[in-house]
Amino acid sequence: PSFGFLFDIDGVLVRGKTPIPAAKTAFQKLVNSQGQFLVPVVFVTNAGNCLRQKKADQLSHLLGVPISQDQVMMSHSPLRMFKRYHDKCVLVSGQGPLLDIAQDLGFCQPITIDTLREKHPLLDAVDHDRRPNVLVSIDFCFKPLSVVLFGEPVRWETSLQLIIDVLLTSGYPGNPYHHENYPHIPVLACNMDLMWVAEAQSPRFGHGTFMVCLENIYKKITGKELKYEALMGKPSRLTYQYAEHLIRAQALQQSWEQPIQTLYAVGDNLMTDVYGANLWENELASAAAAHCRSVLVCTGVYNPHTEVPLDTGDSITENVFHGHRDFRFDPGLVEPDHIVPDVDAAVDLVFQLENFAP
Secondary structure (H helix, E strand, O other), X not given: OOEEEXXXXXXXXXXXXXXXXXXXXXXXXXXXXXXXXXXXXXEEOOOOOOOHHHHHHHHHHHHOOOOOHHHEEOOOHHHHHOHHHXXXXXXXXXXXXXXXXXXXXXXXXXXXXXXXXXXXXXXXXXXXXXXXXXOOOOOOOOOOOEEEEOXXXXXXXXXXXXXXXXXXXXXXXXXXXXXOOOOOOOEEEEOOOOEEOOOOOOOEXXXXXXXXXXXXXXXXXXXXXXXXXXXXXXXXXXXXXXXXHHHHHHHHHOOOOOOOOEEEEEEOOHHHHHHHHHHHHHHHHHOOOOEEEEEEEXXXXXXXXXXXXXOOHXXXXXXXXXXXXXXXXXXXXXXXXXXXXXXXXXXXXXXXXXXXXX
């Protein structure tokens, strides 16, 4: 094969924990009778609340084909490349096994919001029932030198408060704020999705919504913009660069000698899957692959009946741009190369375009 697939998960293969019926049918076409993939496939998700192996096991169960962790790319996977932060103390925000995830990525000294809250019990004051009755002085020797946002946390008010505390005190959250400490300590963020689709009829808040809150609180307090050292997850270039690396590694492992010419990014979200694929296509002049094509499915965030028309750029204004603050608005970047009903139709279309007969 001279092509590979980059599959989104939520809204394309599953809704919450419920498989989309077309997914199983699609993946039977992608493997041979021994369950081996006929083309390189990488799952590129903006989720970041578990380890790659767990996500691979979930997908294997849902799709009925064996998936390895090397085929799975979480929103936080590119953090493996940020080695200059790995030996420093970092504050991590999100949910799931955060310490396991951070250590698996190479971080040696991660601390969670919960740990920070335990060490500084006076800082979390929104919920009156959680305020300490007895004040205890705790000697806390860790000083966060950077903040890593893995995904949306459970108690937003606690995470927002403590992250702001760390940023405005340069890593000494028990101290008074110092507004002159700007730019603040580095912030690395994974997953900018404003919304995502689960079992509910309408999209749910994603980590991008949490980031909007954090950015606006920081600006309201300081009058300055929150700065990111790096943004990961779709639609960032870093993510597609890393995904392409995984596709090529897979082709090499299978001894497929034909070079990968085209990547097909199958997703349900205009602002992440389509925007990211188109952005990466624009960058490919200096990259190894020749093309990155976006294939939009109608089983998730994108709804062909309510979405803004795609053929008239004038009708898409910045007022409805759901992308992250730091990504430029361009109507051309949210126009998919193809729109299909579901992932099974996406696989059929790509096989037809590539004249590929399994």
